[in-house]
Amino acid sequence: MSTTETTASGIGPVEGAELYNVDHPAPLIEAPRRRTKKTPKSTRGNxxxxxxxxxxxxxxxxxxxxxxxxxxxxxxxxxxxxxxxxxxxxxxxxxxxxxxxxxxxxxxxxxxxxxxxxxxxxxxxxxxxxxxxxxxxxxxxxxxxxxxxxxxxxxxxxxx
Amino acid sequence: MATPVLDKVEAEASASPYITVTFRIRRFNPEVSAEAVWEDFQLEIDPKERVLDGLHKIKWDLDGTLTFRRSCAHGICGSDAMRINGRNRLACKTLIKDLNPEKPITVEPIKGLTVLKDLVVDMEPFFQAYRDVMPFLITKETNEPTRERLQSAEDRARFDDTTKCILCAACTSSCPVFWNDGQYFGPAAIVNAHRFIFDSRDEAGEQRLEILNDRDGVWRCRTTFNCTDACPRGIEVTKAIAEVKKALITRRF
Structure with a gap:
């Protein structure tokens, strides 16, 4: 799993940070709607x-x-x-x-x-x-x- | 005359307000172990005191490594929301006597957010959702106002309930939809959007409604009422969310 990939879901690798490290022994939760490479342009619409x-x-x-x-x-x-x-x-x-x-x-x-x-x-x-x-x-x-x-x-x- | 003396001792013993309470606290220290463990503490405490007083006694007298947030300690700053006996509450507003002190009182960090240490969680995802709804007054008139923005008492009453929010995250971290992936805006952000959407002085209600029309916006609410039950300020959170949904639907059709 590459650490630079992310998904729209909060579960999975977080961009720019490791899922686990010394400061975060528990898995990181990605901030909601964080703008990353894979974030869709807009999830809005009706x-x-x-x-x-x-x-x-x-x-x-x-x-x-x-x-x-x-x-x-x-x-x-x-x-x-x-x-x-x-x-x-x-x-x-x-x-x-x-x-x-x-x-x-x-x-x-x-x-x-x-x-x-x-x-x-x-x-x-x-x-x-x-x-x-x-x-x-x-x-x-x-x-x-x-x-x-x-x-x-x-x-x-x-x-x- | 031994009897009166005995009576007095007994009376003194029964007059003592202190009882022995067990605090069962979920401890997590990343520097020691990757696993969280339950630790019990026995305390002599007056049942009229609060859970926060118990945590203070533990931190000050028994184990200084216990870590938790608190600031004002009087139910206003919203720092000490935690899961006490399985429900999200403010430790500073929960009295020992209301918790069945005969059984151990369990204290855990709030769920759905990453635990940093003991009862301290990473609030960043929570505040990110809060910032996303633009929780500040926006007007089309961008010049500096020359007079007060007046509002009728009825207009003020429209959003009165949602002005009470103290951002303690008790509601958001009680929401099962938020527990799953933390991408749902969460009740607290919607409550704070509601506070401006229904404010007659604010002119960005349309923008905020559009933000909450997101895939992870109000439509992910399952009306489980966990948030309303958890709110230490008694805000009718689920009702506020429903009002935002209603505003979105009546705006479209």
């Missing part, structure tokens, strides 16, 4: 604001969508035993339920992914583990959203 607001708004919408979904699937008309291929096919013949399920898929996936992103930001300590965890998270999210969307729009009730 992404974090939008993400924060999205969590609140999607949360409210998801309460309605998910509870409605659970009641329809598990409680009304004989409960869970009625759910089968024919039941799903019948629902997806109606654009209303297509939109409902599509909204639920997108909102739940983005809400969950953003929540996990903040968890990774808060708990992953090394920049490398952050990178890999987030890469895995985004890949899984994109895959699930695309697959689900594809199924909702191209669902063929006559499949055999």
């Amino acid at each position: 992404f974090e604001l939008a993400a924060w607001l999205f969590m609140r708004l999607s949360g409210i919408v998801l309460v309605v969508l998910v509870i409605g979904h659970l009641i329809i699937q598990l409680v009304l008309d004989g409960g869970v035993s009625k759910v089968g291929f024919a039941f799903v096919a019948g629902r997806w013949a109606n654009p209303y339920w297509q939109v409902w399920d599509l909204a639920m898929l997108w909102l739940a996936m983005l809400h969950g992914a953003n929540g996990l992103r903040t968890v990774i930001n808060d708990y992953a300590e090394r920049p490398n583990s952050r990178l890999w965890l987030k890469g895995l998270l985004y890949t899984a999210t994109v895959f699930t959203i695309l697959l689900g969307t594809l199924v909702i729009f191209t669902f063929d009730p006559n499949i055999r």
Whole structure:
């Protein structure tokens, strides 16, 4: 590890100083937002604001969508035993339920992914583990959203 | 007549305010060991005294190498924030009797900042975040003012709560988001930004909001209320952070 490298995260080598030395036997914490070679120009912008607001708004919408979904699937008309291929096919013949399920898929996936992103930001300590965890998270999210969307729009009730 | 004498001795014994208290202090001396260790000290102390008095007794009478910060010793300078019985408090505002003196009283340095020695931590990251929010009055009028900047009582009351901050770092070092990597601005910096953002005389609120819109700004707050619980001045820290968030959102939309 070179001592002149640094990262946006405070964990890792600190520029111009060793992580440990006689004066600092405990690892140095880099001063927040210290201007170093690797510091991005600006980490400002409204992404974090939008993400924060999205969590609140999607949360409210998801309460309605998910509870409605659970009641329809598990409680009304004989409960869970009625759910089968024919039941799903019948629902997806109606654009209303297509939109409902599509909204639920997108909102739940983005809400969950953003929540996990903040968890990774808060708990992953090394920049490398952050990178890999987030890469895995985004890949899984994109895959699930695309697959689900594809199924909702191209669902063929006559499949055999 | 032996009985009255005995009574008197007993009365004197029970009248003595002193009790024996164990202080369990987290010691760290980089010149001796890379490991921090707990060390116990037994003290005779009046339970109405403060934890700081106990630390003084240890430093002055038992072990002069004990290192901690304190200046005014009366809850104003904010030097002696430490983790006492697992909570961030000012040693000079915490009475022994409020801490269950039957059990050892644990005293540790505040968390999230590098320990330099014993209870002394490196406050530089904390003050860097404080400086970043520009904690001073900024006006568009750059000429020297010719008269006082007047303000109504209501305008003054708007940010009254956040003027109480003494920069002791009890809130920032109780914040789990700050513990992770120390890049989050931390509650104290946001409180001090709030103090100027909502000051009617200040004209750089927009700039400060922009600074706190950072990736490590107010949006990293998880509203765990640790900061509000830790504040020795009773500032509603989480509320102040929420007000800054609200100002950012209403400014945009």
